[in-house]
Amino acid sequence: MKSDYLVIDGKKFNSRLIMGTSLYPNLDVMNKSLEISETQIITVAIRRLNLSSKGFFLDQLNKDYYFLPNTAGCFTQKEAILTAELARETLQTNWIKLELISDKEMLLPDPIELFDTCKSLVKKNFRVFVYCSDDPILCKRLEDLGCEIVMPLVSPIGSGLGVRNEHNLEIIRKICSGKIFVDAGIGKPSDASRIMEMGFDGVLLNSSVARSLDPINMANAMKLAVISGRLGYKSGIIERRNMASESTSFKGKISNF
Amino acid sequence: MKNLKNKYFINGRNFSCELKEPYLEDLIEIFLNKSSLKESKIAVAVNNQMIERYKWKKKKINFQDKIEIVAPFFGG
Numbered sequence: 001m002k003s004d005y006l007v008i009d010g011k012k013f014n015s016r017l018i019m020g021t022s023l024y025p026n027l028d029v030m031n032k033s034l035e036i037s038e039t040q041i042i043t044v045a046i047r048r049l050n051l052s053s054k055g056f057f058l059d060q061l062n063k064d065y066y067f068l069p070n071t072a073g074c075f076t077q078k079e080a081i082l083t084a085e086l087a088r089e090t091l092q093t094n095w096i097k098l099e100l101i102s103d104k105e106m107l108l109p110d111p112i113e114l115f116d117t118c119k120s121l122v123k124k125n126f127r128v129f130v131y132c133s134d135d136p137i138l139c140k141r142l143e144d145l146g147c148e149i150v151m152p153l154v155s156p157i158g159s160g161l162g163v164r165n166e167h168n169l170e171i172i173r174k175i176c177s178g179k180i181f182v183d184a185g186i187g188k189p190s191d192a193s194r195i196m197e198m199g200f201d202g203v204l205l206n207s208s209v210a211r212s213l214d215p216i217n218m219a220n221a222m223k224l225a226v227i228s229g230r231l232g233y234k235s236g237i238i239e240r241r242n243m244a245s246e247s248t249s250f251k252g253k254i255s256n257f
Numbered sequence: 258m259k260n261l262k263n264k265y266f267i268n269g270r271n272f273s274c275e276l277k278e279p280y281l282e283d284l285i286e287i288f289l290n291k292s293s294l295k296e297s298k299i300a301v302a303v304n305n306q307m308i309e310r311y312k313w314k315k316k317k318i319n320f321q322d323k324i325e326i327v328a329p330f331f332g333g
Contacts, residue, residue, distance in 0.1 A: 020333030030331075045332025048268040048325065049299060051289070057330050058298050070332050078305070085307040086327050089300035157333075206333030 004234060006202060008041075008179070009095070009127050009148060011066070015040045016196070017226045018068065018181065020206025021057075024215060031062040033209055033219035041066045043097055043204065045073075046087045068129060070097040075110070077117040084126055095148070096121060097129045097183075097204075107157040111138050115145070122146040131183050136171040143178045150176060151204060154195065155185030158207040162191040166198075173199045189218075189225035196229025197237060267324045282313035285326060299328045 005012040019039040024030035034042060042065045044057070054060075069087035074080040077100070084096040100117055102110035109132050121128050127148040132138055134152040142150050152172055155161035162185060163169065172180060181202040182195045192203045203226055212218035263279075264271045267288055274287045285301060301308050302325040308316055318324070 022331045022333040024331075043332055044329040046300075046327050047330040047332075049289075049328045056298060056328060058328075067329065069329065072332055082302060082305055082307060086300040086302060086325075087329075089307060089309060090298050090327065090329060210333075 004230065006179075013040045013066075014038070015223070015226075016202040016230060017192075017223055018043065018202060018204040019209065019219070020204070022206055023210035025210075027060050029215050030210070031060075033215045034061075034065070035063060036216055037209070037219040037223045039065070039223075041068050043068045043070050043206070044091075045070055046083050046090070066095075067091050067093055068095050068097050069093065070099050072099050074100055075102070075113075076100075077113055077120065080117050081120055081124075084121055084124075088126070094125060094127045095129065096126045097131060097151075099131045109133050109153070111135065115141065118142055118145050118147055129181070134165055134168045134172065136168055136175055139172045139180070140175050143176045147178075149179045149181050149201075151181045151183035153184035154182050154191065157184045158211075159185055160187030160208055161185055162187045163194060169195070169198060169200075186222075189221040192222055193225040193229035193232075196226055197232045199233050202226075263320050265318065265320065265324060266322065268326055279318040279320075280314060281308060281316035281318055281324075284318055284324070285313065288326065297328075299326055301326050 006016050015038050017037055017039050018041045019034055019037055020043045021030060044067050046069055069091055071080040071083040074083055080098060080100050087096060088094060098117060098121065100110055100114045101107050111133060114132060118128055118130055122145060129149040129151055130142050130147045131151050132142060139150045139152055154163045179201040181204050182200050183204040186192055186203065186205040186208045195203055205222060209215050209218045209222055264273050265284060272288060276283055304323050
């Protein structure tokens with residue numbers, strides 16, 4: 001297959017797996033998991049500086065990555081915009097993963113607040129990677145607004161429930177011509193593979209690796225799943241039929257008893 | 258010029274220190290206990306407004322101001 005780079009903001013990436021950095025049992029496991037996953041983009045949060053911690057989080061990474069800062073925990077446009085501006089200042093990047101949630105229990109995105117916030121962030125020259133619900137029309141509207149990447153959930157953050165509404169995802173992929181990732185809800189490598197087979201451009205995940213019994217091996221499994229799904233999609237998956245279609249021809253069969 | 262030992266409000270907590278003049282950069286240096294902030298990957302907001310690094314030196318702080326000093330952290 002020809003080179004199949006993921007291009008974001010003019011930059012080429014080999015990996016279509018974006019990894020979170022939270023919830024790992026320890027730093028060593030996190031670093032090894034990131035490394036084996038071959039991810040090139042990692043998500044980070046912006047939080048109050050904790051002087052009692054051992055050092056700066058960034059100094060504890062073993063490799064260079066592109067950073068995708070998030071606005072995790074923001075409930076309002078004001079909070080999200082300030083967080084995005086602080087992220088840009090500290091990481092010197094225009095990229096922002098916009099998370100604007102409506103409640104603490106389900107962590108579901110607030111679509112109305114989200115839409116207005118995207119508008120403001122795009123105006124402020126941010127490259128917005130927007131975490132949103134799997135509503136096809138909302139995804140299309142966010143794409144039209146100028147978001148860099150639209151990232152519908154497949155199920156609630158950290159739930160591991162996997163794809164709950166495949167039909168919606170199919171419609172999203174059909175009506176959005178830009179880059180679409182899936183963010184949140186991945187549980188198993190087969191979820192990641194399935195999404196990539198549907199033609200999505202990338203997968204963003206965290207809990208499914210970090211909270212697994214063996215995060216390093218799970219990170220490897222997720223990498224292979226994303227590659228496998230992408231390769232399958234690019235190779236042209238056959239159409240589905242309700243009836244059988246013989247793979248061995250009847251022609252030349254010895255006889256009909 | 259008189260020395261002022263006053264309470265500031267940083268990252269949700271009171272912070273006391275002595276400053277000749279209450280400028281943001283000096284306050285951050287004392288808070289971080291660092292003489293050079295060049296390498297520090299931090300960002301700062303005062304009263305919910307982000308203050309760009311090059312403005313820290315000239316940004317005067319009032320005692321009621323709410324200061325947030327943030328840095329990248331583990332996140333998903």
